[in-house]
Amino acid sequence: MSTSHSTPPDQDDTFWDMADSFIELANQLTEQAADPNAVIAAMTYATTRFSAFIAAVNSLDRAEFTEDMDSNMELLSRQYRRWLGENLRDYRDNFKVYIRTEDDPT
Numbered sequence: 796m797s798t799s800h801s802t803p804p805d806q807d808d809t810f811w812d813m814a815d816s817f818i819e820l821a822n823q824l825t826e827q828a829a830d831p832n833a834v835i836a837a838m839t840y841a842t843t844r845f846s847a848f849i850a851a852v853n854s855l856d857r858a859e860f861t862e863d864m865d866s867n868m869e870l871l872s873r874q875y876r877r878w879l880g881e882n883l884r885d886y887r888d889n890f891k892v893y894i895r896t897e898d899d900p901t
Contacts, residue, residue: 817838821834821835821838824837846867846871850863850864850867
């Protein structure tokens with residue numbers, strides 16, 4: 796079993812709706828907690844915990860789960876790095892649109 800994340804998300808409206816829901820929750824928690832670092836830490840932990848759960852329930856047994864641990868970690872890490880890179884480049888390219896500073900009110 797390998798956890799599959801290869802479906803192109805840009806063709807799945809449900810994917811984007813779910814992502815938006817998680818981002819909205821993170822924004823609400825940031826407003827409540829006033830510490831975005833705590834929010835991202837909790838979100839990242841929850842993602843890893845849920846990923847481990849999905850890998851486990853999609854395995855035939857403990858032996859298959861154990862055998863696939865390294866490949867699942869590689870797959871999930873690669874996907875995270877890809878999406879993180881895409882989003883960092885998006886923010887770099889659209890910094891003035893997404894982030895307004897006192898020096899740049901436009």
